[in-house]
Amino acid sequence: MRYISTRGRAKASGFEEVLLAGLAEDGGLYVPEHGPEPFDAEGMRRLQGRDYAEVAAEILSRFAGDAIDPDRLAEITRESYAGFTHRAVAPLVQIGTDEWLLELFHGPTLAFKDFALQVLGRLYQHVLEKRNTRVTIVGATSGDTGSAAIEAIRGRSRASIFILHPAGKVSEVQRLQMTTVHAPNVHNIAIDGTFDDCQALVKAMFNDAAFRKEMHLSGVNSINWVRIALQVVYYFTAALALGAPDRKVSFCVPSGNFGNVFAGLVALRMGLPISRLVVASNENDILTRVLCTGEHRLAEVCPTISPSMDIQISSNFERLLFYMHEGDAKQVSALMHDLADKGVFRIDPQAMDSIRPPFVAGRCDDAQTLSTIASVFAETGLVIDPHSAVGVAVARQRMKEDDEAGTPMISLATAHPAKFPDAVERAIGIRPALPAHLADLHRRPEHYTSLPNDLPSLMHHIRAHADAAQG
Numbered sequence: 001m002r003y004i005s006t007r008g009r010a011k012a013s014g015f016e017e018v019l020l021a022g023l024a025e026d027g028g029l030y031v032p033e034h035g036p037e038p039f040d041a042e043g044m045r046r047l048q049g050r051d052y053a054e055v056a057a058e059i060l061s062r063f064a065g066d067a068i069d070p071d072r073l074a075e076i077t078r079e080s081y082a083g084f085t086h087r088a089v090a091p092l093v094q095i096g097t098d099e100w101l102l103e104l105f106h107g108p109t110l111a112f113k114d115f116a117l118q119v120l121g122r123l124y125q126h127v128l129e130k131r132n133t134r135v136t137i138v139g140a141t142s143g144d145t146g147s148a149a150i151e152a153i154r155g156r157s158r159a160s161i162f163i164l165h166p167a168g169k170v171s172e173v174q175r176l177q178m179t180t181v182h183a184p185n186v187h188n189i190a191i192d193g194t195f196d197d198c199q200a201l202v203k204a205m206f207n208d209a210a211f212r213k214e215m216h217l218s219g220v221n222s223i224n225w226v227r228i229a230l231q232v233v234y235y236f237t238a239a240l241a242l243g244a245p246d247r248k249v250s251f252c253v254p255s256g257n258f259g260n261v262f263a264g265l266v267a268l269r270m271g272l273p274i275s276r277l278v279v280a281s282n283e284n285d286i287l288t289r290v291l292c293t294g295e296h297r298l299a300e301v302c303p304t305i306s307p308s309m310d311i312q313i314s315s316n317f318e319r320l321l322f323y324m325h326e327g328d329a330k331q332v333s334a335l336m337h338d339l340a341d342k343g344v345f346r347i348d349p350q351a352m353d354s355i356r357p358p359f360v361a362g363r364c365d366d367a368q369t370l371s372t373i374a375s376v377f378a379e380t381g382l383v384i385d386p387h388s389a390v391g392v393a394v395a396r397q398r399m400k401e402d403d404e405a406g407t408p409m410i411s412l413a414t415a416h417p418a419k420f421p422d423a424v425e426r427a428i429g430i431r432p433a434l435p436a437h438l439a440d441l442h443r444r445p446e447h448y449t450s451l452p453n454d455l456p457s458l459m460h461h462i463r464a465h466a467d468a469a470q471g
């Protein structure tokens with residue numbers, strides 16, 4: 001399997017390069033050149049009733065081609081999902097007539113990011129051993145990616161990881177999940193600045209070709225195609241459990257960077273019978289606006305009680321643009337340049353029509369988020385987190401408007417309620433408890449380095465603490 005860039009000016013790459021590089025050299029995002037090979041009804045029936053890890057290996061092998069030995073791949077997915085605390089890995093819970101919740105928060109760091117990153121960490125180690133080299137992973141986080149990446153890389157001999165977070169601007173649980181991990185290859189840095197400052201520092205290091213080469217820099221942010229491929233898996237297991245390939249289902253996805261819901265589109269292209277992919281936004285509703293109007297216009301980020309979706313530039317949207325324009329990289333590049341130059345681009349109505357259906361979109365503000373946490377609790381006794389509540393609220397709006405009665409609507413529950421205890425307590429008066437493996441989180445000692453918002457000091461720190469330079 002070969003991968004090409006959405007901007008059309010990087011050379012085609014194999015699975016291993018795509019895994020290690022993340023972003024293509026021309027600034028575009030990798031997508032498969034062809035395929036992947038879709039499942040027919042028989043192929044899907046063969047997946048029914050199998051273990052989550054087995055389905056994951058089967059789906060991932062369609063993206064890896066012959067780059068990774070199938071037995072090794074099966075072992076990697078088995079190890080990755082063995083650490084999840086629910087035996088079903090991604091259980092489905094019914095919350096209404098035709099209404100389901102897909103719980104994606106039973107991984108080690110309690111958010112859906114674990115589904116991809118647990119596997120990614122092991123794939124990295126495998127490929128780096130094979131190539132006898134090392135990498136330095138650098139990333140910025142505003143929330144859940146940092147802890148999921150640290151958990152995936154801790155203790156792996158071939159990689160060091162440096163995660164920057166804005167000092168004082170991530171939730172306490174989110175900070176503790178990162179800073180209480182003690183492993184010689186894990187380095188947390190609190191930057192005196194905002195999340196945007198952190199991201200700008202990371203970008204600047206990647207743009208410094210000499211430093212990038214010297215340190216063998218690598219990124220694990222959500223533009224990495226392998227993360228998308230691994231998120232395809234739970235769309236399959238959920239739809240199969242509710243009757244696929246013989247019955248269609250719809251999904252509603254609380255969205256920020258557009259990675260998770262884009263994986264739903266990939267599942268559809270692989271033959272899964274999906275009726276609607278509902279994109280749910282909080283007050284930062286750029287995705288909803290662009291899907292409803294075709295105009296993508298940047299606005300200020302406004303802080304909400306679902307902070308992992310407080311995003312204005314949804315990087316993965318570029319992949320949707322590529323598919324909408326039938327793989328015309330010139331048109332994608334032109335739109336992305338408009339965005340960089342003028343802060344806005346407009347999508348041709350015909351291109352928009354090509355993705356509607358399956359895509360529909362809706363938004364939900366903080367007040368509706370809180371009332372949805374309360375109504376789900378009153379109706380079912382289930383406590384959901386604010387991100388999942390945005391999804392349920394928007395799914396319910398759609399179910400009222402749509403003539404899709406009888407089609408199951410599956411809302412993705414993207415985080416555990418204990419990650420956002422303040423919002424949950426405001427909604428229902430109950431502070432959700434952390435699961436057993438994190439129960440003493442607040443008593444664990446923290447380790448991190450505080451640095452100013454200054455590139456040379458940061459580079460000096462990374463050079464002094466990474467051990468990739470000789471590799």
Ligand SMILES: *Cc1c(COP(=O)(O)O)cnc(C)c1O
Binds near residue numbers: 257261308
């Ligand atoms: C990352 C995240 C999202 C947004 O997912 P995208 O793939 O960026 O659209 C939603 N909810 C939670 C809890 C997250 O951590």
